[in-house]
Amino acid sequence: MFPSSKELFERAKKVAPGGVHSPVRSFRSVGGDPVFFQSGKGAKLTDVSGKEYIDYCLSFGPLILGHRDEDVQKIVSETAELAWSFGAAEPYSLELAEWIVSKIPWVEKIRFVNSGTEAVMSALRVARAATGRDKILKFDGCYHGHLDALLVKAGSGLAGESSSDSAGIGSELIKNTLVLPLDDEKSVEELFAKEGKNIAALVIEPLPANYGLLIQRKEFLSKIVEIARKHGTLVLFDEVISGFRVGLTGMSGELGIAPDLVTYGKIIGGGFPVGAYAGKAELLDLVAPQGPVYQAGTLSASPFGMRAGLATLKKCEKENVYNVLENRTKSFVSGMVSILRERDPEGDWDSSIHSSLFWFHKKAPSPIRTVDKIPAGHKEGFAKVFHALLSEGIYLAPSGYEVGFLSYAHSDKILSETLEKADFALKKLKV
Known part of the structure; x- marks a missing residue:
């Protein structure tokens, strides 16, 4: 068994800049300490303490078939x-x-x-x-x-x-x-x-x-x-x-x-x-x-x-992976946005989606095509949601400006499990 993520991060900061080998991994954008993972299989990651997470970061995109297909x-x-x-x-x-x-x-x-x-x-x-x-x-x-x-x-x-x-x-x-x-x-x-x-x-x-x-x-x-x-x-x-x-x-x-x-x-x-x-x-x-x-x-x-x-x-x-992923992503993102809108008292959430890429953000008056159109407070609002989801074993990229991905390993069963966990996690946000 590995030491805890917190212990590993403290050690890492002594030998690597910011304790990481790519900045976004540090959780600086969302606050808190990063999770250290020891393995991945399919749509899931396992951290060094043995806790499982459903992964929507997927190494920032490469794993279109999931971990270790x-x-x-x-x-x-x-x-x-x-x-x-x-x-x-x-x-x-x-x-x-x-x-x-x-x-x-x-x-x-x-x-x-x-x-x-x-x-x-x-x-x-x-x-x-x-x-x-x-x-x-x-x-x-x-x-x-x-x-x-x-x-x-x-x-x-x-x-x-x-x-x-x-x-x-x-x-x-x-x-x-x-x-x-x-x-x-x-x-x-x-x-x-x-x-x-x-x-x-x-x-x-x-x-x-x-x-x-x-x-x-x-x-x-x-x-x-x-x-x-x-x-x-x-x-x-x-x-x-x-x-x-x-x-x-x-x-x-x-x-x-x-x-x-x-x-x-x-x-x-x-x-x-x-x-x-x-x-x-x-x-x-x-x-x-x-x-x-x-x-x-x-x-x-x-x-x-x-x-x-x-x-x-x-x-x-x-296996026609692209069509499968596009349909699953549309359904999943729609479900997540509905939960976010219902459970987050501060945010009128929306999403941008293309194929198997998605991005959750606060609602804007028109499609967000430029950086200056990203709604104010987006970073803080995402950080709050990120940690709520993380606590229930849902791993998004640790930055409000990184997109999410689906993989072929994200079956309908896993997506349903995610929505259930998200609904439970985000109840904590509701006043």
């Missing part, structure tokens, strides 16, 4: 008997690459890396090399990893100016990063009229899911792609979250927009560390060893991630 686990066990790492050419990344290329028309070639951050960093390097331009346009409310050039926010001056969103990032590293608000075609037109000839890439999450679930209008996305292409700017869709989560062809397929470059992660590794950048052959052929754009990685294309990822994707396709 039986079919994927067989592949992982087989792989452990074959090799752990090669640092050499092998057939497993080839099989996954061929499968992805066969399913997605705008992916002609793909390069595997170890994280979404690395994927975006590499794709932008390709875009700059291909265009001979230096500037990048991103959007406030989208997150593309902790790359210096993209860890920026909108400044207070002219449209497109940016400022650092982290200490330790020099002004010279972000001077070529332009930032605009989402859902505003006019600002994009105005910026391109001024800077179009200098912008190498327009990068955006077509389904922004890192600062709440900010579902964009198709008209907005189509228009900004049109503007970018008019000025010779490459379009990079960051589908690290949405790729293979909303469907086999991601948001790009759903929207009918073929990006020049696209980044993937999470699901394509089956729960193991992975990232990928992909797109037109003429762009990917710029990457070493074929071209002048250098990028390398000792552990890129890990046999575990390649084989687990392919097994996951094949099962999603074979």
